[in-house]
Amino acid sequence: MSRLLLVGTGLIGGSFALAARRAGVFTHVAGVDVDATARAEALRLGIVDVASADLPKHLVADAVCIATHPSAVPDVLNEVIQSGIDPSTPLFDVASVKGGVLAAIAGKLGRVPVNFVPCHPMAGGERRGPGAASADLFAGSRVFIAPGPDTLPAAVTAVRKWWLACGAQVTTTTPDEHDARVALTSHLPHLLAFVYARTIASSSDTALSDYTGAGFRDFSRIAASDPGLWRDIVEGNAAEIETGLAFAVEHAQRFLAMIRDARFDELERELVIARNARLRFENDRDG
Amino acid sequence: MSRLLLVGTGLIGGSFALAARRAGVFTHVAGVDVDATARAEALRLGIVDVASADLPKHLVADAVCIATHPSAVPDVLNEVIQSGIDPSTPLFDVASVKGGVLAAIAGKLGRVPVNFVPCHPMAGGERRGPGAASADLFAGSRVFIAPGPDTLPAAVTAVRKWWLACGAQVTTTTPDEHDARVALTSHLPHLLAFVYARTIASSSDTALSDYTGAGFRDFSRIAASDPGLWRDIVEGNAAEIETGLAFAVEHAQRFLAMIRDARFDELERELVIARNARLRFENDRDG
Numbered sequence: 001m002s003r004l005l006l007v008g009t010g011l012i013g014g015s016f017a018l019a020a021r022r023a024g025v026f027t028h029v030a031g032v033d034v035d036a037t038a039r040a041e042a043l044r045l046g047i048v049d050v051a052s053a054d055l056p057k058h059l060v061a062d063a064v065c066i067a068t069h070p071s072a073v074p075d076v077l078n079e080v081i082q083s084g085i086d087p088s089t090p091l092f093d094v095a096s097v098k099g100g101v102l103a104a105i106a107g108k109l110g111r112v113p114v115n116f117v118p119c120h121p122m123a124g125g126e127r128r129g130p131g132a133a134s135a136d137l138f139a140g141s142r143v144f145i146a147p148g149p150d151t152l153p154a155a156v157t158a159v160r161k162w163w164l165a166c167g168a169q170v171t172t173t174t175p176d177e178h179d180a181r182v183a184l185t186s187h188l189p190h191l192l193a194f195v196y197a198r199t200i201a202s203s204s205d206t207a208l209s210d211y212t213g214a215g216f217r218d219f220s221r222i223a224a225s226d227p228g229l230w231r232d233i234v235e236g237n238a239a240e241i242e243t244g245l246a247f248a249v250e251h252a253q254r255f256l257a258m259i260r261d262a263r264f265d266e267l268e269r270e271l272v273i274a275r276n277a278r279l280r281f282e283n284d285r286d287g
Numbered sequence: 288m289s290r291l292l293l294v295g296t297g298l299i300g301g302s303f304a305l306a307a308r309r310a311g312v313f314t315h316v317a318g319v320d321v322d323a324t325a326r327a328e329a330l331r332l333g334i335v336d337v338a339s340a341d342l343p344k345h346l347v348a349d350a351v352c353i354a355t356h357p358s359a360v361p362d363v364l365n366e367v368i369q370s371g372i373d374p375s376t377p378l379f380d381v382a383s384v385k386g387g388v389l390a391a392i393a394g395k396l397g398r399v400p401v402n403f404v405p406c407h408p409m410a411g412g413e414r415r416g417p418g419a420a421s422a423d424l425f426a427g428s429r430v431f432i433a434p435g436p437d438t439l440p441a442a443v444t445a446v447r448k449w450w451l452a453c454g455a456q457v458t459t460t461t462p463d464e465h466d467a468r469v470a471l472t473s474h475l476p477h478l479l480a481f482v483y484a485r486t487i488a489s490s491s492d493t494a495l496s497d498y499t500g501a502g503f504r505d506f507s508r509i510a511a512s513d514p515g516l517w518r519d520i521v522e523g524n525a526a527e528i529e530t531g532l533a534f535a536v537e538h539a540q541r542f543l544a545m546i547r548d549a550r551f552d553e554l555e556r557e558l559v560i561a562r563n564a565r566l567r568f569e570n571d572r573d574g
Contacts, residue, residue: 122500142500171497181498184487189506194561195542196479199535200471201564209568210458211468213409213429216568218505219476223565227558235551242546248486249539255482256536259529264522271514274481277488278510281496281503 002026005061007076009033009042009051011124012094013067014133017047019166022135026063030056042130059083063090063162070095070232074108081113090155092117096182098146098175100236114152117159118175120144121168122186126224139167144182146175183240190222190230191245197223289313292348294363296320296329296338298411299381300354301420304334306453309422313350317343328417346370350377350449357382357519361395368400377442379404383469385433385462387523401439404446405462407431408455409473413511426454431469433462470527477509477517478532484510 004026006013010033017029031048032055033039039051059080066076073093080091091113095101098118105112123141124132143163147156156172163170173181197220200208234241251270258267291313293304297320304316318335319342320326326338346367353363360380367378378400382388385405392399410428411419430450434443443459450457460468484507487495521528538557545554 122498142497144498178498181492181495184490184492185495185498185503186500188486189483189503191542192479192483192539193506194558195535195539196476197561197565198538198542198557199475199531200568201560202534203471205468205471208468208472210429211409211431211465211472212568213473215476215509216472218508219480220565220568221505222502223561224569225562227555227562230558231551231555234546234554235549238546238549242543244486245539245543245546247489248482249536249543251485252479252482252532252536252539255478255485256529256532259521259525259532262522262525264518267521268514268518270485271481271517273488274484274510275512275514278484278507281487281499281507282511 001028003028003030003061003063005030005032005059005064005080006048006067007032007055007064007080008067009038009047009130010067011128011130011132011137012121013065014042014045014047014130015123015135015137016065016067016094016121016166018133018135019138020162023165025162025165030061038130045130045133047130047133055079055083057083059085061085061089063158064092066091066093069229070097070101070236071104073101074104077105077113077116078108081109087113088115088152088154090117090158091115092119092159094119094121095236096120096186096233097179097236099179100238102148102175104236112148112150114150115155117151117155118146118148119159119163120146120178120182121163122182126222126226128226136167138163141168143168143170144178145170145172146178147172148175179237180240183237183244187233187237187241188244188248190225191234191241192248193220193223194230196220288315290315290317290348290350292317292319292346292351292367293335293354294319294342294351294367295354296325296334296417297354298415298417298419298424299408300352301329301332301334301417302410302422302424303352303354303381303408303453305420305422306425307449310452312449312452317348325417332417332420334417334420342366342370344370346372348372348376350445351379353378353380356516357384357388357523358391360388361391364392364400364403365395368396374400375402375439375441377404377445378402379406379446381406381408382523383407383473383520384466384523386466387525389435389462391523399435399437401437402442404438404442405433405435406446406450407433407465407469408450409469413509413513415513423454425450428455430455430457431465432457432459433465434459435462466524467527470524470531474520474524474528475531475535477512478521478528479535480507480510481517483507
């Protein structure tokens with residue numbers, strides 16, 4: 001019997017449990033969630049076999065997935081370590097930021113445990129909770145593994161195999177490289193979507209919603225994401241996000257000045273540069 | 288026999304021709320396009336029965352759809368009027384801006400023809416050309432009709448019926464109301480998507496495209512839109528777009544200051560306001 005301890009039974013953790021169990025990686029899943037509704041739902045949906053509000057006193061597991069908000073990872077990891085779990089058992093998180101979480105772990109525990117494998121599955125979007133979990137969530141999606149120089153190779157290999165079994169494409173990177181890149185490809189789009197939604201929140205025109213099409217829906221979908229989670233992500237990757245957002249504000253101000261001064265030829269040249277960058281990204285992914 | 292003259296055989300015009308013909312509204316479609324490749328493609332795909340580069344000398348048609356870029360509408364409309372077409376024949380455009388186009392028409396022709404019905408089908412996104420046209424494009428999508436006080440009621444009724452036959456939901460509005468609203472729900476998202484794509488265009492990190500997920504793709508999809516078309520749209524609705532973009536820049540600067548000063552509680556409150564606005568829009572549309 002292969003046992004997974006899942007801390008946080010929401011969309012990402014729940015989907016990992018469902019996918020890994022379907023792939024035969026784990027035969028028993030024990031769930032921990034502070035939210036009673038989530039526990040009941042995770043049990044009902046077969047995501048977990050047992051569920052509790054706290055970590056078990058004497059922890060026996062072959063893997064521990066910490067699928068909480070980023071800010072909760074250090075405390076949970078500390079409790080897991082304190083529980084006397086075998087120090088070679090692979091432990092991993094799913095947070096969208098790595099550097100900030102690792103610094104907080106080192107601050108809390110004195111060092112990052114060598115059996116802790118930092119992971120970031122890039123999937124999920126704005127949905128949340130066990131009810132949104134799916135065994136197919138990671139099929140074809142990207143998972144980043146960002147081990148440190150001391151991380152146990154056997155733990156990395158095991159965690160990597162589990163994500164592959166879930167159907168993911170696994171990319172190994174470093175925490176710094178990861179955070180700099182997702183700041184631009186994920187965190188900045190989320191913040192700009194929130195900025196846009198914050199802008200229309202100020203409008204009192206109740207008929208506005210009659211004027212939305214597919215462009216609006218796709219562009220602003222990620223603004224429906226969990227504010228608490230995104231506060232955590234921004235806090236955990238603040239320097240990189242600040243840099244990216246500052247550049248975006250600069251470009252927005254340049255666009256604004258061109259519109260104000262009726263410099264539309266210049267604006268069109270900027271739109272061409274932007275469009276070509278977007279097309280290149282699409283091609284790079286397809287290619 | 289019911290004859291449509293289609294000026295501009297691209298995505299929107301081509302889809303209208305296909306959908307309206309399938310619904311039995313028109314039995315013959317004559318296409319005009321300055322682009323020889325588009326003409327050949329429109330013929331091959333059965334979008335048009337005949338195609339030419341210029342308007343026919345003696346124009347006989349039961350409807351004229353002007354599906355060019357917004358800036359070309361006044362000239363095309365002028366030519367159509369000069370061709371001696373029956374002055375009660377419904378003529379309509381598909382431009383995403385109404386006020387700017389109507390002002391340009393009045394500037395060119397002295398007045399807006401009473402048989403001209405300003406339309407804006409909110410569909411299509413970033414695709415273009417006859418090859419992207421589909422008889423299903425307007426099914427369930429929104430079409431705005433923005434007639435003036437002098438527009439012939441019979442022309443409005445006819446154009447409305449054709450869009451309904453294409454499967455669209457038709458909303459009647461005024462040009463000013465239309466432009467103020469789409470500035471916020473469509474033009475601002477497009478500009479912010481272009482701003483974002485312009486920001487990542489400056490990065491020399493070729494591995495960035497490995498770090499994109501569904502959030503990136505949906506958020507930035509509209510940045511792949513036609514720069515020439517969007518220059519026209521911005522020029523045609525500059526005042527409203529300037530106002531919206533200025534508000535967005537203000538909010539982005541506030542977010543940036545909160546991140547810089549580590550005021551994450553405050554940032555989270557802003558994200559909640561943004562998220563709630565986005566959810567309200569979704570609910571309004573579903574309800």
